[in-house]
Amino acid sequence: MPDAASQALDTFPRLLFYHAQVRGQRVAMREKDLGIWQSWTWADVAERVGALACGLAALGFKRGDNLAIIGDNRPHLYMMMTAVQCLGGVPVPLYQDAVANEMLFVLQDAGVRFALAEDQEQVDKLLEIKDQLPALEHIVYDDPRGMRHYNQPFIHDIHELMAMGRIHLQNHPDFLKTEIGIGDADDVSVMLYTSGTTGKPKGVCQTHNAFISSARGGCEFDKLTDADDILSYLPMAWVGDHLFSFAQALVAGFTINCPESGDTVMTDLREIGPTYYFAPPRVFENLLTQVMIRMEDAGAIKQKVFHHYMAVARRCGADILDGKPVSFGDRLSYALGNLFVYGPLKNVLGMSRIRVAYTAGAAIGPDLFRFYRSIGINLKQLYGQTETCAYVCLQPDGHIKLDSVGMPAPGVEVKIADNGEILVKGPMLLKGYYKRPDATAESINADGYFMTGDAGFFDDDGHLKIIDRAKDVGKLANGAMFAPNYIENKLKFFPHVKEAVCFGHDKDMVCAFINIDVGAVGNWAERRGIAYSGYTDLASKPQVLELIKECVEKINEELVAEGMLADSQVHRFLVLHKELDPDDDELTRTRKVRRGFISEKYAVLIDALYSGKSSQFIETEVKFEDGRRGKVSADLKILDAKTLPVVKKAA
Amino acid sequence: MSGRQIGDVILDLQHISLRFGGVKALTDISFDVREHEVRAIIGPNGAGKSSMLNVINGVYHPQEGRITFRGEERRKMEPHMAAMQGISRTFQNIALFKGMTVLDNVMTGRITKMKATFIEQALFFGRAHREEMEHRKKVEEVIDFLEIQHIRKTPVGRLPYGLQKRVELARALAAEPSMLLLDEPMAGMNVEEKQDMCRFILDVNDQFGTTIVLIEHDMGVVMDISDRVVVLDYGKKIGDGTPDEVRSNEEVIRAYLGTGH
Numbered sequence: 001m002p003d004a005a006s007q008a009l010d011t012f013p014r015l016l017f018y019h020a021q022v023r024g025q026r027v028a029m030r031e032k033d034l035g036i037w038q039s040w041t042w043a044d045v046a047e048r049v050g051a052l053a054c055g056l057a058a059l060g061f062k063r064g065d066n067l068a069i070i071g072d073n074r075p076h077l078y079m080m081m082t083a084v085q086c087l088g089g090v091p092v093p094l095y096q097d098a099v100a101n102e103m104l105f106v107l108q109d110a111g112v113r114f115a116l117a118e119d120q121e122q123v124d125k126l127l128e129i130k131d132q133l134p135a136l137e138h139i140v141y142d143d144p145r146g147m148r149h150y151n152q153p154f155i156h157d158i159h160e161l162m163a164m165g166r167i168h169l170q171n172h173p174d175f176l177k178t179e180i181g182i183g184d185a186d187d188v189s190v191m192l193y194t195s196g197t198t199g200k201p202k203g204v205c206q207t208h209n210a211f212i213s214s215a216r217g218g219c220e221f222d223k224l225t226d227a228d229d230i231l232s233y234l235p236m237a238w239v240g241d242h243l244f245s246f247a248q249a250l251v252a253g254f255t256i257n258c259p260e261s262g263d264t265v266m267t268d269l270r271e272i273g274p275t276y277y278f279a280p281p282r283v284f285e286n287l288l289t290q291v292m293i294r295m296e297d298a299g300a301i302k303q304k305v306f307h308h309y310m311a312v313a314r315r316c317g318a319d320i321l322d323g324k325p326v327s328f329g330d331r332l333s334y335a336l337g338n339l340f341v342y343g344p345l346k347n348v349l350g351m352s353r354i355r356v357a358y359t360a361g362a363a364i365g366p367d368l369f370r371f372y373r374s375i376g377i378n379l380k381q382l383y384g385q386t387e388t389c390a391y392v393c394l395q396p397d398g399h400i401k402l403d404s405v406g407m408p409a410p411g412v413e414v415k416i417a418d419n420g421e422i423l424v425k426g427p428m429l430l431k432g433y434y435k436r437p438d439a440t441a442e443s444i445n446a447d448g449y450f451m452t453g454d455a456g457f458f459d460d461d462g463h464l465k466i467i468d469r470a471k472d473v474g475k476l477a478n479g480a481m482f483a484p485n486y487i488e489n490k491l492k493f494f495p496h497v498k499e500a501v502c503f504g505h506d507k508d509m510v511c512a513f514i515n516i517d518v519g520a521v522g523n524w525a526e527r528r529g530i531a532y533s534g535y536t537d538l539a540s541k542p543q544v545l546e547l548i549k550e551c552v553e554k555i556n557e558e559l560v561a562e563g564m565l566a567d568s569q570v571h572r573f574l575v576l577h578k579e580l581d582p583d584d585d586e587l588t589r590t591r592k593v594r595r596g597f598i599s600e601k602y603a604v605l606i607d608a609l610y611s612g613k614s615s616q617f618i619e620t621e622v623k624f625e626d627g628r629r630g631k632v633s634a635d636l637k638i639l640d641a642k643t644l645p646v647v648k649k650a651a
Numbered sequence: 652m653s654g655r656q657i658g659d660v661i662l663d664l665q666h667i668s669l670r671f672g673g674v675k676a677l678t679d680i681s682f683d684v685r686e687h688e689v690r691a692i693i694g695p696n697g698a699g700k701s702s703m704l705n706v707i708n709g710v711y712h713p714q715e716g717r718i719t720f721r722g723e724e725r726r727k728m729e730p731h732m733a734a735m736q737g738i739s740r741t742f743q744n745i746a747l748f749k750g751m752t753v754l755d756n757v758m759t760g761r762i763t764k765m766k767a768t769f770i771e772q773a774l775f776f777g778r779a780h781r782e783e784m785e786h787r788k789k790v791e792e793v794i795d796f797l798e799i800q801h802i803r804k805t806p807v808g809r810l811p812y813g814l815q816k817r818v819e820l821a822r823a824l825a826a827e828p829s830m831l832l833l834d835e836p837m838a839g840m841n842v843e844e845k846q847d848m849c850r851f852i853l854d855v856n857d858q859f860g861t862t863i864v865l866i867e868h869d870m871g872v873v874m875d876i877s878d879r880v881v882v883l884d885y886g887k888k889i890g891d892g893t894p895d896e897v898r899s900n901e902e903v904i905r906a907y908l909g910t911g912h
Contacts, residue, residue: 034791035803145796146854263801 010185011208013049013086015250017180020046023226023253029075032260032268040075042253048076048162050176052083055165056114057175059138059156063088063182066110066191070094070103070126071118073232073258076142076158078246080116085189085208086180092191092203093237100125104132106193110203110434111135116158119143123150185209191434192239194386203434204239204386213427214391215247217410221394222356226253228275229353233258233265239386240360244278247389269350277357281364284379287349288371309337310374317342317374322398342375351377358382360390363489366402373400381405383466387443387450388412389428393464404463414464415449420481421470422456423449455483457564467565472595474505480567482510484595487568490558494551495520499580501593502570503606509571511609513602514548515579521547536634539575545639548575552641566646572609573641574616576602577634583623605636614638657878658686661862662707662830667716669702669886676702677713678886684830689856689863691873694883695906700866701743703883704832707864708733708740734763739828741819743835743866749808753818756807757793760825761786793824796858797851813844817851824855831855833865837872845869849876874898882906 009015019028024043031038040048061067067084069091071077081091092110094103096118103125107115113135117123123141130136140156141147147157169176189208193201218224232245245256254276259268269277295306316330326334346352357372357379364381372379378397383405384390392414395406408414412426429450432440444450455470467473468483476482484502491500491514498517504510518535521544525532532538556569580586586598599606601620608616619633662684669677677699684690692700705711706718709728718725720736739760747756764786765772767779775783794800797817802810807818816836823831836852837845853876855861867873873880874894882890882903890896890903897903 034788034795035800036791146858148858260800261798267801267804 008185010212011085011180011183011187012082012189012212012247012250013180013183015212016042016049016082017046019250019253026226026253027255028249028253029078029256029258030272031075031258032264032271035260037257037271045075045079045082049079049082049086050169051162051165052080052158053086053165053176053179054168054172055161055163056083056089057087057179058164058168059114059161061087061089061114065089065114066092066112068092068094068107068110068112068115069236070115070122071096071142071236072262073234073236073241073245074118074142075258077116077118077236078232078256080140080158081190081246082250085183086176088179088183088187090188090191090205092193093235093242094193095235095237096122097235100128104129106201106203107133107136109201110191113137114140116140116142120146120150123147123155183208185212186431188431190242192237192242192386202436202439205431205434206389207431210428210430211243211247211389212251213411214243214389214409215251217412217428218243218391218394219248219252221396221410222276224248224252224254224276224356228252228254228355229272230254230256230276230278231259231265231269231272231274232256233262233268234278234280239384239390240278243390244276266350270348271350273350273353275353275355277351277354279357279359280361281359281368282362284359284364284372285368288368291345291349306341309333309341312337313342313374314370317376318370318400321373321376321378322400338376345375346377354378356380360384360405365493369402383464384428385452387430388424388426388452391428392422392424392452399461399463401459401461401463404459404465406464407462408464416457417451419470420455420457420467420473420483422452422454422464422466424452425449455481459562459564465564476504476510476567477506477508478567481565482568483565486565487512487555487559487570488593490555491551494554496524496547497551499587499593501580501595501598502568503599503609504568507610509610510568511606512552512570512573513598513605514552514573514575516544516548516575518579535579536577536632539577540634540637545575545637548573549639549641556641556643560644560646566644569643569646570641571643572638574605574609574636574638577618577636578620578622578632581622608636608638657688660684661686661721662864663717663719664707665717665719667703667706667713667718669699669706669711669713675886676711677706677883680716680883680886680888682881682888682891684862684864685878686862687856687860688878689852689865689876691877691880692864692866692883693868693870693873693880697885698883699886700883701834702886704740704834704864704866708738708832731763734826737827737829738832739823739826739830740832741816741823741834741836743838745812745815745819747807747815747819747822750806752804752806753799753810753821754790754794754803756818757790757821757825758786760793760822761790763826789827790825793821796824796854797821813840813848816840816844816848820848820851820855824859824861827859828861830862830864833863833867835866835868837867837869845872852876 009018019042025041027039028042028045029040067089069077069080084091094106115126117126117139123139126139138154140158140161142158144157185208187208188205189211191203191205193203230244234241249256257272259265312333316326316334319326320334354377357377360382380395383393391409392412393406394409412424415423417423425448453470454466455468455473456464456466458464467486472485474482482504487502488500491497496517497514499515501513502510516539521538530541530543538544552570552573559569560566586594588594605616605618615635615637617635619631622630622632660683665681667677667680692703694700702711706713709730709732712727765782767782771777771779794803799817807815837848849872856863877894880894880897881888882897884906889906890900
């Protein structure tokens, strides 16, 4: 094996063999199989990676070849990544739940000659499209179940591949060492395809140096050590998993744990009790909902205890976590609460040992975020994209702001362009898009900054706030920045508001269309004895309009308090007579507002908002689910919301 | 791509008649089951399908007829003997222990393989410990095979119907049967659950070479997964053959499929 001490640890294979020497008997990977957690030490992993690499070489894998990896998080799939890197090849992880035709583009674009498929399902997908993949020569599979009858010569069991590799290694003992020696920190280490919400997916080429720098920065920032444990359950093709479960694990030398199956993640989480955890906001939300539902079924005494101590946690939990001064009485109550409620609750959630938890990917509701922090889980947010190894901003321990994504991470330079766009520079930037120099040139400007496409600003403490996609950000007539999405999201955090569309570009004030949430508002109306027949009727009730007005005024206060967007207060609004619907082309299928279409379709209403009328008649054609068409008409009231004076800060 | 080879006849039923007092449940029925095949028994309600399964695994004793299983002729057989000889079954109306976990339920499928004495098991001593580990391993393989890891520790009574059916199949498989009798494995399931169940049945048949005799109402399912089909009506056999032969049999069409087909 290569002599670790004499070489810089600047590629992943070198890091792996370094760990195999230094902490060979510590556990590197675990996977639950047949009900038992199976472990592989760093020495085991290094041996298998070596065998895999030599096996691939024996099959004819060459430097620069791409190898597709398709499957759930499993140790052999992670090992294969390093094996490919040993040979100077590039692993290309794919989303395992994509159908064959969705995979086709990526497989063709990357021109893969080799593919590692987790099981029969993935092999079948590859066979289905093999005709259209002339470059694909070998398929290796991990799970032999159902594979007995696949006797095509180009399909190999991963264990056969390792056996081949071990023989190859005996015959060429220096082979692996030489190959790893040739590797360079600036070689591409992985290719991750961007999801392609805008056009075709693009392969983002990242180097060893980019991911190792990002991982080092992250590990130092959160003081991750080889004693940490992470549950690896998010798709391997996603940049976050590659950073946390692959790059950081190899840099810090901690243990990754692969769940038994997609359905057992929650059980596995409790069994492993990770110290380091990542989940999208949706997962945290589901967990909280489950807890609350179960609490409602609990006995009266338990409920009382729970609610009492949750109030204590809300009052001082987050401050204690942040190390801020808290009175002795509160500390005592919190300690009792920890004994009776928070401790057991964290245990049920599998979060007893968590030191650092991250969330990202979507806006997390403030209540949700506060809940986890108040019971003592160090939940933080981060910001980054595939092109930046998911490493741009992190929230530092003790300085958490709910609505910011934290401060620039170590080694990262962030600046805001004149149009509000966030520009970043640092070692974590992509080397380029695969075979797309045009796209690379478009995304990196002349000064070497990557243009994120997000708009944001730094607050007074130097925390970055993301407000919108840069292309959606406009300007009010007085030149102030107008970020419709930011305001709409704020509105949508109210349970009574389902959708909101804000207007204001080139206008002198911001106005909004609002859709009420029939479930929440209906429930609210029922409790007050307000009778209604349907959405249109409910939306026109004066009490409902008053309710929405309160919501709007609340966000106006928030906007003023934040300073930067004080000019974007919503002056006038109306509650639409029908729900915005993808069937009527008002929303995309993923339920994003189609601003342009809406402003054309409802031009009359916009005119009415800006011309100061107090009501406007409208008739709209709607499509029903069975394809019939009908008309909905209403006389909409337009309300003025209270706005606060904008205090200009002294320059 | 099928790797299984349908072999010789392993179960032969000749002229079986079964009466309950004056009620004739089965009248002079003869058919056979070959090794490794999927054999379906179909028929309208009350045709005698479940009675037929009960005859095969010894719950009912026919008044007339001959049963030959693996070359051994017998008139009478008790259910536990059938189990010892490698015949497992599932029931039409799920017969699991509702208060026990999935794991414990499946573990009961291993009962015929446990050699340790009552005392050893009570004290968890000697053979009991060693055996427990072996059995647990086998059970875990079945759990993995049927993809029910996520409910391993859940009490069966809390599970939805489709999953309970799967647990029942798991228990039957835990006995490592050479022949599996399935009594309406897909009754009351939605389309997706049915598809899953079909896949599992075919996988079992393919992977372990288990001979499968199943009763099923869903004609689509029967025609898709069976090698041969027996059709019963009012306790009599009215058709026997491959799905295609049965589908074109006049009498079967009249009795069961309706004239619309």
